[in-house]
Amino acid sequence: xxxxxxxxxxxxxxxxxxxxxxxxxxxxxxxxxxxxxxxxxxxxxxxxxxxxxxxxxxxxxxxxxxxxxxxxxxxxxxxxxxxxxxxxxxxxxxxxxxxxxxxxxxxxxxxxxxxxxxxxxxxxxxxxxxxxxxxxxxxxxxxxxxxxxxxxxxxxxxxxxxxxxxxxxxxxxxxxxxxxxxxxxxxxx
Numbered sequence: 310x311x312x313x314x315x316x317x318x319x320x321x322x323x324x325x326x327x328x329x330x331x332x333x334x335x336x337x338x339x340x341x342x343x344x345x346x347x348x349x350x351x352x353x354x355x356x357x358x359x360x361x362x363x364x365x366x367x368x369x370x371x372x373x374x375x376x377x378x379x380x381x382x383x384x385x386x387x388x389x390x391x392x393x394x395x396x397x398x399x400x401x402x403x404x405x406x407x408x409x410x411x412x413x414x415x416x417x418x419x420x421x422x423x424x425x426x427x428x429x430x431x432x433x434x435x436x437x438x439x440x441x442x443x444x445x446x447x448x449x450x451x452x453x454x455x456x457x458x459x460x461x462x463x464x465x466x467x468x469x470x471x472x473x474x475x476x477x478x479x480x481x482x483x484x485x486x487x488x489x490x491x492x493x494x495x496x497x498x
Contacts, residue, residue, distance in 0.1 A: 338364050341488060342379055342405070348458030348466035349405055352377065352434050352497065358489035359405070359497065363482040372408045372454065372480065375434075377497050379405050379481040380456060386472035405484055406468050407434065410447075410455030417446040418470070421461060434498070436460045444470060452477045 334340075342361045344353045353359065361379050365371045372378055382390040382402040394400040410416045415426055421441045423430045442463060449455060453474035458466025469475065487493045 336363065338362075339482070342403075342484070344405055348460050348468065349377070349407075350436055350460040350465075352407075352459045353405065353484075353487065354493070357487050357493060359484045360486045360488050361482045362485050365483045366480065372411075372483065374408060374411065376408045377405065377484040378408055378456065379403055379484055380475050381479040381481065383472050383475055383479065389467050389472050403481065404456070404467070406456035406458055406466075408454055409457050410449050410469075410474075412449050412451050412453055414455070415446050415448045416455050418442050418444040423457070434459050436462060436465075438462060442470065447474070449474055454480065 339360060339362045341358050344355060344357045344359060347355050380403070382404060384390060384401070389402060391399045392402045409423055409430065409432075410425060417424045420443060423432060436459060442461065447455065447469075453476060455469045455474055457468045457470065460466050484497050486496050
């Protein structure tokens with residue numbers, strides 16, 4: 310009897326419990342993610358692997374201004390909202406962007422400069438040759454966030470300028486560090 314129990318417990322741990330624990334870690338704690346494209350230059354480069362903390366979503370005060378986050382594209386914002394994934398299945402596109410607006414904020418771009426609630430925001434992380442892009446003021450509703458790429462050249466970043474505000478429920482987590490390549494290891498700021 311004890312031998313059968315030992316075999317059953319090994320089977321349970323190897324084939325059921327371990328995969329379940331790995332899935333729980335991936336879904337609720339953290340996971341690696343890959344940067345695709347140049348929209349976050351100069352902060353993040355195309356092809357870098359970053360660490361994404363998912364557990365931060367449990368904090369009601371998260372995210373804050375300047376946080377780099379991973380998000381799903383808003384539903385119904387073609388052609389940016391879906392992409393073809395594994396096995397040819399469509400899925401919502403994931404982006405890495407920076408939080409520049411939170412619920413209740415009024416945001417406006419004037420000649421490439423960001424204004425939040427009427428005051429110019431000093432952004433040390435943006436590319437030095439940002440496009441002189443202007444937009445009408447946008448006031449964010451409850452649960453809405455405004456996300457921009459650090460590369461503000463026209464056509465380089467698909468972000469809230471094009472698909473609008475993002476719902477908090479679509480935020481996947483906080484991008485905390487570059488984990489690949491080793492030459493770029495470090496915290497994302």
